[in-house]
Amino acid sequence: MTAACPACAPLPESAARAAAAPTPARADLVLHLPDIHCAACIASVERTLAAEPGVSAARVNLSLRRVFVTAAGPEPEALTTTLIAALAAAGHRAQRLDGAAERDAPGRDLLMRIGVAGFAMMNVMLLSVAVWSGAEATTARLFHLISAAIALPAVAFSGRPFFSSALGALRARRLNMDVPISLAILLAAGASFFGALVGAERAGWFDAALALTFFLLIGRYLDHAGRRAARSAAADLAALEAPQALRVGADGREEIVAARALSAGDLIRLRPGDRLPADGVVEEGVSELDRSALTGETRPEPVAPGGAVAAGEVTLTGQLLVRVARAGRDTALARLAELVATAETQRSRYSGLADRAAAIYAPLVHILGAAAFVAWFWATADGMRALDVAISVLVITCPCALGLAVPAVSTVTTARLFRRGLLVKSRTALERLAEVDLVVFDKTGTLTTGAARLTGEPAPEALARAAGLARGSAHPYSRAIVAAAEARGIAPAPVEEITEIPGSGVEGRLGGQRLRLGRPAWLGLEGDGVALAGEGAEGAPVLFAFEETLRPEAVEAVAALRAAGHDIALLSGDAPASVARIAGALGIETAEAALSPEDKAAWLEARAAEGLRTLMVGDGLNDTGALAVAHASLAPASALDAARSAADVVLLSGRLDAIAPMLSAARGAVARMRQNIGLALAYNMVAIPLALAGQATPLLAALAMSSSSLTVSLNAVRR
Amino acid sequence: MNVLVLLIPISVGLGLAGLAAFVWSLRARQYDDPEGARARILDDRWDDEPRP
Numbered sequence: 001m002t003a004a005c006p007a008c009a010p011l012p013e014s015a016a017r018a019a020a021a022p023t024p025a026r027a028d029l030v031l032h033l034p035d036i037h038c039a040a041c042i043a044s045v046e047r048t049l050a051a052e053p054g055v056s057a058a059r060v061n062l063s064l065r066r067v068f069v070t071a072a073g074p075e076p077e078a079l080t081t082t083l084i085a086a087l088a089a090a091g092h093r094a095q096r097l098d099g100a101a102e103r104d105a106p107g108r109d110l111l112m113r114i115g116v117a118g119f120a121m122m123n124v125m126l127l128s129v130a131v132w133s134g135a136e137a138t139t140a141r142l143f144h145l146i147s148a149a150i151a152l153p154a155v156a157f158s159g160r161p162f163f164s165s166a167l168g169a170l171r172a173r174r175l176n177m178d179v180p181i182s183l184a185i186l187l188a189a190g191a192s193f194f195g196a197l198v199g200a201e202r203a204g205w206f207d208a209a210l211a212l213t214f215f216l217l218i219g220r221y222l223d224h225a226g227r228r229a230a231r232s233a234a235a236d237l238a239a240l241e242a243p244q245a246l247r248v249g250a251d252g253r254e255e256i257v258a259a260r261a262l263s264a265g266d267l268i269r270l271r272p273g274d275r276l277p278a279d280g281v282v283e284e285g286v287s288e289l290d291r292s293a294l295t296g297e298t299r300p301e302p303v304a305p306g307g308a309v310a311a312g313e314v315t316l317t318g319q320l321l322v323r324v325a326r327a328g329r330d331t332a333l334a335r336l337a338e339l340v341a342t343a344e345t346q347r348s349r350y351s352g353l354a355d356r357a358a359a360i361y362a363p364l365v366h367i368l369g370a371a372a373f374v375a376w377f378w379a380t381a382d383g384m385r386a387l388d389v390a391i392s393v394l395v396i397t398c399p400c401a402l403g404l405a406v407p408a409v410s411t412v413t414t415a416r417l418f419r420r421g422l423l424v425k426s427r428t429a430l431e432r433l434a435e436v437d438l439v440v441f442d443k444t445g446t447l448t449t450g451a452a453r454l455t456g457e458p459a460p461e462a463l464a465r466a467a468g469l470a471r472g473s474a475h476p477y478s479r480a481i482v483a484a485a486e487a488r489g490i491a492p493a494p495v496e497e498i499t500e501i502p503g504s505g506v507e508g509r510l511g512g513q514r515l516r517l518g519r520p521a522w523l524g525l526e527g528d529g530v531a532l533a534g535e536g537a538e539g540a541p542v543l544f545a546f547e548e549t550l551r552p553e554a555v556e557a558v559a560a561l562r563a564a565g566h567d568i569a570l571l572s573g574d575a576p577a578s579v580a581r582i583a584g585a586l587g588i589e590t591a592e593a594a595l596s597p598e599d600k601a602a603w604l605e606a607r608a609a610e611g612l613r614t615l616m617v618g619d620g621l622n623d624t625g626a627l628a629v630a631h632a633s634l635a636p637a638s639a640l641d642a643a644r645s646a647a648d649v650v651l652l653s654g655r656l657d658a659i660a661p662m663l664s665a666a667r668g669a670v671a672r673m674r675q676n677i678g679l680a681l682a683y684n685m686v687a688i689p690l691a692l693a694g695q696a697t698p699l700l701a702a703l704a705m706s707s708s709s710l711t712v713s714l715n716a717v718r719r
Numbered sequence: 720m721n722v723l724v725l726l727i728p729i730s731v732g733l734g735l736a737g738l739a740a741f742v743w744s745l746r747a748r749q750y751d752d753p754e755g756a757r758a759r760i761l762d763d764r765w766d767d768e769p770r771p
Contacts, residue, residue, distance in 0.1 A: 039761035047764070062755035104751070112745055119738040123731060139723070146727060 029069040029079060030097045031087070036065055041092070048090040054079050064232060066097065097235065107228060110221045113158040117217055120154030121210040125702070128207045132699050144196035144204055151206035155189045158213045161220060177358035177403065180365045181216060184394040185209045191391050208395045208701045215709045216403045223407040223427075226414045230423045233652075245277040246270070248321070262327040270320045272474055275312065278327040282307045286503035287318035288475065292444045292620065297574055298452070298548055299528075300476070302503040302519070312621045312640065316475050318502020352428040353673050354406040361402065369394045372692055385694075392696040396687040401708040405676035408716035413669040421653035422662055429648035431673075432632040433666035435613045439561050439659070440604065440626070442618030443572035443582055446636065447656070448548040452476045454484035455545045462542040466532045468493035469506045469517040477530045478506070478517075480546055505530070548578065550585055557656035558586045564660050567612075571600050573622050601625035617659065619643055634659065676712045683708040 036045060042060045045067055049058035056072040071079055080096050087094040127143045135143060162185065166178040192204030247257050248267040259277035262268065267283065270276065288300040291313050300316055303309060309322060372393045376386035414424045424430065441447050458466075467485035470478035471492055485492060495508040495515060505518015513534050516523055520531040525541055533541040558568055569590040572579045576593035583591035592603060604614050604626050616623070616630035619639030627633035627646040635647035636654040644650050651658060687704045690696045744750070764770075 039758040042755065042758060043762050043764055060755060061752040062758055063752045108745055108750075111750065112742065115738060115741045115745070119734055119741075123734050126730070142723075146731070150731070 028071040029083070031067050031069065031080075031083065031094045032097045033060070033065050033067055033087070033092055033094050035093050036060065036062065044090055045087065045092055048086055048092075049083060052079075052083060052086055055083070067094075104228060107221070107224055110161070110217060110224060113161070114214065114217045114221060116154050117158035117210055117214040120150050120158075121207060121214050124151050124207045124210055128204075128698065128702075131204075141196070141199050144192075144199075147204060147206045148193050148196045151189060151210055152193060155185060155209055155213060158210075158217060159185050162213075162216065175359075175362045177354070177362060180362050180394065180397075181212070181403070183366075184391075185212055187391050188212075188395050191387060205391060205395060205698050205701070208698055208705065211702060211705050212395065215401075215705065219404040219407045222404075222411040226407075226411040227425075227427065229418060230414065230425045233418075233423050233650075246274075259327075262324055264324055264326060266324040266327070268322050268324060270315050270322060272315060272317055272319065275314050276309055276322070277311060278322075278324045279308075279310050280322040280324045280326075282309060282320055283323050284321035285319050287315045287320050288503055290314040290316055290476075298444055298448075298578065304503065317473065317500060352406070352431050353670065353677070354402075357402060357406075357677055365394065365397045368397060368688070368692070376694065389691070389694045392694075392701065393688065393691045395701050396691045396696055396704060397684055401680035401683060401705075401712040402677060404709055405680050405712050405716075406673050408713050409669050409672045409676060412716050413665060413672075417662060417665060420658060420661070421651065421655075422658060423650040423652060424648065425650065426648040429632060430666045430669050432613075432648070433615065433663055434670040436566065436615040436632055436663060438567045438569060438607060438612045438614045440569045440571055440607075440614050440616050440630065441558075441588075442616075442620060442623045442626075443570060443574055443579055444548070445619040445638070446617055446623075447551060447554050447570070447582060447586065449551055451549055452480040452546040453549045454480050455547050458542060458544060460488070460490050462532055463488070464490050464493045465495065465510060465515055465534075466517055466530075466542075466544065468495035468510065469498060469508050469515055469532070471495075472498050473500055473506055477544070477546055481517075481530070481544065510534075548582065550582065551656060553655055553657045555586060557659060558588065560657065560660035561663075564664065566615075566663070571595055571603060571618075571626065573597075573600075573620075597622040597625045601629045604629045615659075615663070617656075634662075672716065676715055679711055679715060680708055683711075 033041075033045060036042065042062060045060050046058050049055050049067065049069060054071055054073045055069055057070040058067055060067045069079070069083065073079075084094045084096070124147045127147050131140050131143055159182070162178045162182045165176065166182040169176040169179060188205035188209040192206050192209070195204055244256055245259050245262055246254050246269045247262065248254050248269055254269060262278050266278075268277070268280070272287070282303055282305050284305060286302065286304045289303050289309065290300050291297050291310075303315075303320075308325075309320075369390045373386045373390035376389045377383060380386065410427075410430050413430060417424055426432075463481070463485050466481045467490065470481040473479075482492070493510055495510045498506060498508040500506050501518070501522075504522040505516060507514070507516050507518075509515070515532065515534045517530060517532045520526060520529070520543065523531045523533045523541060525531050525533075525543070529543060529545040531541050531543050561568060567590070568586075568588050569592075570579065570583050570586075570588045571592050572582075573595050574593060579591050579593035583589075592599075595603065600623065604616060607614055608629075608631065613631040616626045616633040617635075618627055618633075619636050621640055621642055623635075624642050624646045627635060627643060632649070633647040634649040634651055635643045636651045637644070638654055639647075639650075649662070683704055687696065687700070690700065749756075
């Protein structure tokens with residue numbers, strides 16, 4: 001579909017065809033290979049997979065970084081794990097890609113139609129040249145008939161995307177850009193056919209009808225290809241973290257299942273570092289939970305048997321056995337997703353530049369055409385002549401360049417942003433990004449890295465001991481202690497017999513002394529952070545404090561946005577003190593702390609009510625509502641799947657300093673779209689009076705159409 | 720002008736041949752993986768015997 005008729009469903013008829021058509025190369029299994037890049041990788045992957053029993057064929061697609069595997073056996077599903085393991089042994093990362101067996105059927109369908117329209121257009125134009133340069137009566141008539149024989153089937157085949165979209169719009173009692181397009185194509189082809197049958201001397205409109213179809217199909221294909229690239233990259237990201245769960249059966253056996261297969265009452269085991277796939281209650285084990293994705297809170301919270309856990313949380317230190325209470329649609333996570341769904345229906349009502357142009361253009365063209373017919377019929381009482389003029393008005397005003405003007409610019413800009421690591425997923429995202437005046441950041445994981453950093457300067461000896469204890473632990477505070485010791489060049493003390501006590505801390509022995517590093521409460525102390533305590537005189541407890549690390553480029557990125565004239569705000573679910581500290585470091589004045597996900601969305605809606613256009617930048621589940629409510633939204637690639645799917649733009653590089661150039665690129669693109677629409681209208685300004693005066697010949701129509709389409713496309717690609 | 724009887728079928732036929740070649744290349748998935756096609760020419764697996 002072109003941007004000219006965004007209200008319709010994307011190519012419904014081709015989707016149906018794709019389902020019905022037999023797939024020549026059957027692919028039972030699709031794996032995503034994020035790291036392959038060369039001929040040697042292709043050969044190695046294909047050789048590895050072909051050597052596996054149960055694989056009858058494997059074909060790598062380097063453009064998509066995927067491998068399509070045809071299984072020999074009846075159960076391809078069972079192969080997945082073995083194949084991924086075999087590829088890992090050969091040195092390739094691979095992930096299962098769900099439902100990606102579909103290849104680009106709509107794209108190939110459009111290409112086929114473009115090919116047919118192009119072939120027919122060239123042949124008919126060659127025949128028309130003879131007629132325009134004055135062929136004799138019989139020859140001209142013969143050429144008309146041959147043109148008709150080529151043009152009519154070609155129009156019937158190539159024009160189908162427009163016809164079906166126009167029919168759909170008319171059934172819904174709406175007008176879209178495809179209605180005047182279809183009318184012009186059909187009238188031009190029909191009247192020329194009638195002319196050819198009765199042997200009219202006047203040249204036909206076949207080439208105009210075909211050129212119209214050809215150029216508009218190119219615009220439609222550009223639009224499709226641009227968004228397909230972004231969609232397939234987004235699917236790859238989702239495959240990187242397909243949620244799985246380790247289910248413990250009634251007989252104690254454990255099996256890996258997809259998270260969506262869980263149901264209430266199941267028992268699941270979670271190892272340190274696992275993300276919870278469902279809501280539930282802890283049956284066994286103690287640990288600490290990282291809830292930052294749900295709440296924005298950076299401090300881990302301890303959890304013990306009987307404690308409630310929610311999907312999206314990460315267990316940090318201990319193994320947990322969790323009884324599932326709610327899974328799938330009912331989880332807290334899915335309820336957040338509902339918030340997103342309602343907001344997205346509001347956003348889809350945003351009408352882009354092309355829509356607004358079409359809304360004015362489509363009725364105007366029809367009125368002009370009808371008026372031309374009536375006026376000429378009244379003046380000359382010659383029905384054929386009046387119809388001819390009306391057709392020439394419809395063909396010449398037909399938004400050939402207008403259909404290309406917006407998709408060409410958005411495709412070029414989207415491709416440029418893609419190379420800079422920005423995935424633009426939504427069709428109208430560029431136009432909405434160009435209007436942004438307030439940029440709203442989430443704190444945890446967006447402005448900060450999510451990793452903790454040790455503050456203050458603890459005594460080297462204490463740091464060495466703490467680092468010695470912390471070496472074996474995956475807790476963020478432990479990692480921060482080890483990193484701080486490394487940064488100061490302090491070797492960790494040789495602590496032995498390290499045991500991690502989940503939910504509390506780490507215990508070990510140094511020489512004859514027992515050492516403990518953990519939550520202050522566990523060591524009988526007051527305070528935040530982590531404490532180190534030993535036995536005896538040397539064992540006076542030492543308290544370590546932590547803060548979040550700001551992303552290195554955050555200060556610069558915020559300054560660049562402010563220099564570009566945007567206001568900045570910070571919304572966080574975290575405690576006021578840490579929010580105020582980050583806001584101070586970045587010089588952000590509007591900072592709100594301790595917000596729930598609903599509060600964030602409400603805050604943004606309040607700004608929207610004030611007439612501000614907001615860009616929400618966030619990565620957590622607690623941001624999804626806000627991402628969906630905001631005028632435009634952006635999520636880093638490290639964000640959770642729900643946040644990424646709610647966002648218009650995914651930042652693959654994760655670098656915040658890409659935001660300011662992106663906004664200026666979006667503004668540039670919209671300026672270019674307006675220019676293009678202006679150019680297309682300028683051609684019409686010249687051509688419409690000629691057409692109304694009955695002076696427009698098919699030659700003029702062909703010239704105007706091709707040159708305006710070319711101008712608009714060239715204007716889109718120029719830097 | 721009688722030569723047209725020959726020339727027109729020939730020119731349209733040549734055009735149709737081009738279209739048929741395009742349709743075949745599209746059906747044979749020649750445009751599915753442009754980057755892979757660029758890389759595969761460096762692949763030496765099928766240098767000695769053709770791919771079975």
